[in-house]
Amino acid sequence: MAFLQNGISSNYTEMISTYEISKFKEKLNELTKSGYPLLKGNPLGVFFSLNFSPKPFYGYVYESEFKITKNTNINVIPYLIVGKFKKKAKFTEVTYQIIPMKFGYYWIRIIPLLFNIIGIIALAINYSSIDFENFNYTTGLLFFLLCEFFLLLPLLITNISKKKFEKKFLKELKIQNN
Numbered sequence: 001m002a003f004l005q006n007g008i009s010s011n012y013t014e015m016i017s018t019y020e021i022s023k024f025k026e027k028l029n030e031l032t033k034s035g036y037p038l039l040k041g042n043p044l045g046v047f048f049s050l051n052f053s054p055k056p057f058y059g060y061v062y063e064s065e066f067k068i069t070k071n072t073n074i075n076v077i078p079y080l081i082v083g084k085f086k087k088k089a090k091f092t093e094v095t096y097q098i099i100p101m102k103f104g105y106y107w108i109r110i111i112p113l114l115f116n117i118i119g120i121i122a123l124a125i126n127y128s129s130i131d132f133e134n135f136n137y138t139t140g141l142l143f144f145l146l147c148e149f150f151l152l153l154p155l156l157i158t159n160i161s162k163k164k165f166e167k168k169f170l171k172e173l174k175i176q177n178n
Contacts, residue, residue: 017085017092018174024085024092028066031172032057037069041078041101056168069101070165077161078104081169094175098166108158112151119147 017024037059039045049058050073059068065084070077083096169175 012083012095012097014093014095014178015170015175016088016178017094018176019092020090021085021087021092024094024173025061027173028057028061028068031055032059032061032066032068033071034060036060037067037080038101040069040072040076041080042076042104042107045103056172068169070161075161076104077158077165078108079162079165081166094173096169098162108154112154116147116151 019027033051033053033055035049035051035058039049040058051058051071052073053071055071057068058071059080060066061068064086065082067080067082069080078101080099080101081096082099083094085092085094087093
């Protein structure tokens with residue numbers, strides 16, 4: 001775990017769980033289906049990690065560290081929650097970071113862009129066959145805006161899913177600000 005090697009990162013979050021450390025680890029193990037979490041972060045790897053477990057998280061829980069993602073077979077999100085935990089008085093201090101899984105992260109950004117580029121190329125190839133005297137510019141503008149909407153929609157859905165995933169993580173493990 002790259003950010004955990006020296007315990008320093010620019011994007012980590014420190015919070016406290018109301019669970020004591022053994023209960024925290026037990027609860028995290030109870031909520032996590034064991035498996036290689038990077039498989040869940042891309043559309044192709046989902047087939048290799050297919051499971052029907054009701055557990056909300058997928059990944060590994062080590063002695064004092066964890067690496068988890070959302071346990072899903074359909075609505076994949078290309079993010080991992082990577083963190084560590086340690087005892088702090090009668091509570092558990094949790095330091096975590098949400099990091100993108102490269103393949104899935106770029107897949108969600110590049111595929112819609114490729115479809116838009118293919119559409120523009122198809123339009124350019126058929127440019128000579130367009131009758132501009134009878135062309136409805138409103139329809140053309142609406143088509144363009146629709147293409148842009150489908151370019152931005154996956155980014156919006158991914159961002160909302162990431163926030164819901166983090167919220168579920170914090171809620172299930174009773175993690176709150178210091």
